[in-house]
Amino acid sequence: MFLAPPSVMRKRKGSADHDSSFTGTLLDSSSDLKQCHKKTDAASDPGGSGTAMGRRYRRGGLMWRLRKILIWVLGIYIAIPVVIKVCPSIQAKLVFLNFVRVPYFIDLKKPQDQGLNHTRNFYLQPEEGINIGVLSSLGYHVVTFDYRGWGDSEGSPSEKGMTSDALFLYQWIKQRIGQKPLYIWGHSLGTGVATNLVRRLCDRGTPPDALILESPFxxxxxxxxxHPFSMVYRYLPGFDWFFLDSITANDIRFASDENVNHISCPVLILHAEDDTVVPFQLGKKLYDLAAQSKSLNGHKVQFIPFPSSLGYRHKFIYKSPQLPNILSDFLSSLHPHM
Incomplete structure (x- = not known):
């Protein structure tokens, strides 16, 4: 309950007419203000030009962000070849990619865990401080190994070191099998190592019984x-100087095209037409050079292409149901009495 003095009440009552007239004035004024605002807005924004200006501002901000991103991308694009030229050891790592392990969390000392049955894991030491892991498939008499720097083998990869590892393993096997046939098989980068090795053996007068190259270059x-990695820089002026010279600066050549002129043993080349890592034409070019090589004159040189429709690409030729027959026919022609 609220109480007020009578004089105040009388005053309020007496002023009611004044208040009502004042209120009407305010309402009229308010109406005029609203109309004024509307007119002002219409005058200041004819045809919605303010909205258009906002859109232009937003577009300008978007274009600035896109330009900023483009400048960053262009800067990185230019910086990569410069860094590789200044630090050519980076290019060597990109050639070997031995730091990439997929899958990573596996125990390479237990090949049976990876489905490699009837295998035995052991280690050889071609040089002081270098251990090489070897997988021996007893059923098929296949011996394969991790080059230095790969798998659980120690050391850092290099063309000279990898070739030395292959030579050491070849001699180790040869001492144990005597006069039985021994074939050398290389895949991808391993074909460069394989031709290096066979060239050394042929120069010594002790060639292997055959050389098999899968997806060679x-x-x-x-x-x-x-290579797909070079696609974005392939047409860059100075590509050879920035990238290719950085590879040879690390003493990496893997010159199989030169090695075939010093090889004197049968050669079988396998290549899939849909290989995107080592293009098919490089394997075919190597075959053409080998077929014309004087040192291979009198030795069987065969090229087996696998059509793109089979989908074998770079590393799935082993899935071919024809592969056993291809190998059997090639090798039996070398040793008809075996």
Whole structure:
């Protein structure tokens, strides 16, 4: 309950008419203000030009952000070849990619865990401080190994070191099998090692019984230029100087196209037409060079292409149901009495 003095009440009553008239004035004024605002807005924004200005401002901000991103991308694009030229050891790591392990969390000392049955894992030491892991498939008499720097083998990879590892393993096997046939098989980068090894053996007068090259290339410069990694820089002026010269600066050549002129043993080349890592034409080019090589004159040189429709690409030729027959026919022609 609220109480007020009578004088105040009388005053309020007496002023009611004044208040009502004042209120009407305010209402009229308010109406005029609203109309004024409407007119002002219409005058200041004819045809919605303010909204258009906002859209232009937003577009300008978007274009600025896009330009900023483009400048960053262009800066990185230019910086990569410069860094590789200044630090050529980076290019060596990109050639070997031995730091990439997929899957990573596996125990390479237990090959049976990876479905490699009837295998035995052991280690050889080609040089002081270097251990090489070896998988021996007893059923098929296949011996394969991790080059230095790969798998659980120690050391850092290099063309000279990898070739030395392969030679050491070859001699180790040869001492144990005597006069039985021994074939050398290389895949991808391993074909460069394989031709290096066979060239050494042939120069010594002790060639292997045959050389099998799966997905080979001619030399590392031509392969690097054709590799998917080089696609964004392939047509950059100075590509050879920035990238290819950085590879040879690390003494990496893998010159199979030169090695075939010093090899004197049968050669079988396998290549899939849909290989995107080592282009099919490089394998075919190597075959053409081998077929014309004087040192291979009198030795069987065979090229087996696998059509793109089979989908074997770079590393699935082993899935071919025809592969056992291909190998059997090739090798039996070398040793008809075996």
């Amino acid at each position: 001619t030399n590392i410069r031509e392969e690097a230029k054709s």
